[in-house]
Amino acid sequence: MGTTVARQPAIERDHALALLREMLRIRRFEEKAAELYSDGKIRGFLHLYIGEEAIAVGTLQALTPDDAIVATYREHGHALARGIPAGAVMAEMYGKATGCSRGRGGSMHLFDVGRRFYGGYAIVGGGLPIAVGLALADKLQGRPRVTACFFGDGAVAEGEFHESLNLAALWKLPVLFLCENNRYAMGTELERHQSQPDLYLKAESYRVPAEQVDGMDVLAVEAATRRVADAVRRGEGPCFLELLTYRFRAHSMYDPELYRTKEEVARWRERDPITTFERRLREGGLLTDASVATLEREVTAELAAAVAEAEAGPWEPVADLLKDVQAATQAPAPSA
């Protein structure tokens, strides 16, 4: 297919506000998470999605509750946009038993099987085969569902990317591959880890339809996702979206960011998916200072409640350490 010029569909106000709200929820949540990390409330690795919110929000808007999500260790945004309560996500990052993974996974391993959110994978590329298998199960059971699989530009270099794309294409599986190309794999710039930096061209080499989309434009992301998700759901095989974006913050809280300039970051910040969208809505007369203030107030309130819930949550008792290493009970006998 190739690059599509970011279209400018007529914006419907409530929907636009919903998109803005979702992006803001993620932004404020992660800004708070960074604070809590400094306070030692959150530990381990913390990978912020700040700057990339339009992707999680735009793509997940276009998917249904029946669809499955497979994400990476940089998945707070996807979890929140999927509807996992902020309190459950924050509690997970605290490591509390009330967390969405009972506190065992932390920031990198958010799960919510009820919402078909199949997690948070911290081995780069490790989620792709899982997504292929979820889609295979749907196809074998004749369920018109999409499995949306998020991964970064760095993951594209891993062998599992290659094997997974071939398998999904060969078997025409309903996988929507969503490549969050933020131009860096940790400290290694795209051109220094990919011989072909136009990643959607790689996808096409598997005969997978692929497009490049402006990942800083939530409407463009949503529109592209709707377009291809329907094809995937109809059983036409996998599709691939390369979502061009940028990570505003360090790779993780350990990263001294020696590999890029403040200027480069500043240039990209001008394309902040939230502020640009907000400006656009104001220009379109869809947003007023008052409505922004309300939005911010509501988001802040939700966040405060989430933190309170995380603080109040209990720790899993040490006695339960070995619980669920394997299932307590055996599976039911074959149905036939």
Add this chain to the structure above:
Amino acid sequence: MGTTVARQPAIERDHALALLREMLRIRRFEEKAAELYSDGKIRGFLHLYIGEEAIAVGTLQALTPDDAIVATYREHGHALARGIPAGAVMAEMYGKATGCSRGRGGSMHLFDVGRRFYGGYAIVGGGLPIAVGLALADKLQGRPRVTACFFGDGAVAEGEFHESLNLAALWKLPVLFLCENNRYAMGTELERHQSQPDLYLKAESYRVPAEQVDGMDVLAVEAATRRVADAVRRGEGPCFLELLTYRFRAHSMYDPELYRTKEEVARWRERDPITTFERRLREGGLLTDASVATLEREVTAELAAAVAEAEAGPWEPVADLLKDVQAATQAPAPSA
């Protein structure tokens, strides 16, 4: 680049006879090996190259003694075409201490470091990263050499193929990727294991120049190899040749060949690289019954000597079992 019509360069007689002789040497060697396998002289896995000889002969004709070779478990032809004495190869297949790997590797693991023949790899795809590393060593030491890496169509599905092509292309390493596309990975046909069966297109997706070549035409193979090998040696980065061929025999001696029809095999046998080349030379008046008879006589004599050498060769003493698991002595101290 894309497909090149197999050109018909003017044939120089001595050279043509040399090519024919090399292909015949391989053919007769393997026909004998099949016999010896039934006799129990050769054991383990035996993968015959019969039908694909034009590739090993054509490519290696175009390479120099300084170039390195990395091959697969189907590498008798490459070893012989590289100049490893037939006796040393046959002795290896017998498991004799006089074999080119001291008998330890057998058919799948032929080595001759003096001839820069870096082996025989039996984990599909496992040789590609090794080839990339050999080429990296040449580049770092400023040696204008090519590392020729042979692998099959099935290997293209492995993650290591993907990682190796990206790395070689990214670092502009002097690797010549030689894909022996014989249309089957064991019993699985090309279209059933590759979503994009035109494998050279995959290579192009890494920005590696690639061509499809008639692998049944020894002259076309040689010409294409010369063309691209020079570019690789000059430091222009890796190249990829997809050599279209067919395996006339079973995958291994265990294979009942349930997955293809006798008719399909028969159709391909009409394109036998040896008989077709022979016919062409006769038509060009370059070959007479007499010269063919001489050739066959010489090849038969060499083969008989090789078998005799293998038969006569000693077994490695059991006492040496642990020899060379690690080097006996330490390496010299750093040069500087």
Add this chain to the structure above:
Amino acid sequence: MVKTTYREAVRGALREALQSDPRVFLMGEDVGRYGGAYACSHGLLEEFGPDRVRDTPLSESAFLGAGIGAALGGMRPIVEVMTVNFSLLCLDQVVNNAATLRHMSGGQLGIPLVVRMATGAGRQLAAQHSHSLEGWYAHIPGIRVLAPATVPDARGMLLAALREPDPVFIFEHAALYPLEGELDPSGGVADITQAAVRRPGTQVSVIAYGGSVGKALDAAQELAALGIDVEVVDLRTLRPLDDATVLASVRRTRRAVVVDEAWRSGSLAAEVSARIMEGAFYDLDAPVARVCSAEVPIPYPKHLEDAALPQVAGIVRAVQGLIGGARG
């Protein structure tokens, strides 16, 4: 009871599973058109069709991971990794996903996945095709590891594995496929929690699994002729190990030899020895001995391969050494 082979027992179990449970499907390299590298799925593609018997590309990591995903999606996949040698390419999916997701998700995810692979040496396939890595799999929390050594276990353990809610890895020693034995075709699932005493004895316990059980029984025969009464224990389940059966045997015999086709250092035999140390130290009359493979890439020639692998003669020597070496 019918006379059949280990291979046919596996094939029969696969067939029965595909017939009895629509969620079951088989996936792997050449399991379909080729009929399986070891012919364990011969004819199944024709009988069950390409949706349920799926030939995969050479992509161990992707199709093992796809098996995990399909299990999460409600299927009961049986993944065949052609041999353990190639399973290194998907070990990340095993360790970090298959074995981990249930616990790491706080119990939300279950992965009823069965993975079968051929293992072991002895057929002159040389260093890259002769590994015995069951011990590595037995190190991984969250999975169950089985090593059927008999015709009934080849069938019954596979059927039992399909009842498990968590990943089960079944290691079939390639040398066993032609093994003949009696089978009750209507026999149900096998117990997959206990080791089995294959031959009762009083003086020394020889503990083995998979392809080494037969060698242990042969050694016991020879030793019987020499007047040494050996008990042979087949571990059967490598994870979790059945300590109770092993320790009970050793407490009776007061001496043990552990046989393992893996390289000695870091072998599963080391774990068995350590557990006997911990559980029966005061009952031992002599140190537990190990008969394992030499620490060398397995060479191609028969005489060197034989020298590298555990053999009956070596087991006999080890047992005699214990009897000799015993105190008082």
Add this chain to the structure above:
Amino acid sequence: MVKTTYREAVRGALREALQSDPRVFLMGEDVGRYGGAYACSHGLLEEFGPDRVRDTPLSESAFLGAGIGAALGGMRPIVEVMTVNFSLLCLDQVVNNAATLRHMSGGQLGIPLVVRMATGAGRQLAAQHSHSLEGWYAHIPGIRVLAPATVPDARGMLLAALREPDPVFIFEHAALYPLEGELDPSGGVADITQAAVRRPGTQVSVIAYGGSVGKALDAAQELAALGIDVEVVDLRTLRPLDDATVLASVRRTRRAVVVDEAWRSGSLAAEVSARIMEGAFYDLDAPVARVCSAEVPIPYPKHLEDAALPQVAGIVRAVQGLIGGARG
């Protein structure tokens, strides 16, 4: 003598190697511009340039294999696999190529390759980033496996590894990088054949390696206060194991506890226990005990991670158990 850190000792050794041998180059994910995930190569790209300090794509199998090939081609590559957790993706290259080619080629090929990786848990990185798989590497014939536990070893073992004609794998416990210690900057290569007695003692030998050595020493302190005199042995080289030092210690103390951050079943601790069984059984007053990680994917919350890993208190209890449990 200078006061420095484990991290700086590694960095200094890398720098010295790059300076002293033009064949040496460093390759791995983010070793260059980023400065190394653990800052062990900070500044080296600037000093030695992109040919000798090479950032790789996320392609563990390709760049580990490329290290093997470059070594075959006359270079002396140092490959950094960011952490052991990711090394599963290149384990095939390690087992089937790096460890095998010399023997399988009849001695023709040599692979002077050094591979470094961070290992271990303890920083709340959860199940996929907390593995301790040194024991698996120690199972592989054809390679040498090192686990520096001190600042001098962090430097000296790396320099020694670069002298080896065969692949050497160095496991740096991530929790040790900030460790401070005295270093002789002009000190040469370290011995990489022997274990070291880090603290002499008479009543119990506590055998540990890598990140557990410090815990063993702390436990010895506490036990001294309780009047129990503990000897602490640092294995240092995990393959080949230095049996002599271990057995000599156990023969003196007649009791041993093996500490290993790996999961208990199939841990390197099992191998050490089995070797003591085989080499010092008649000298033991009590069964060898193991203190290992719980058999569970390592959880994220601190209290659960602490509960899953070996701790000083657990080592103390194990030693007391032996003293209590001894006969006569």
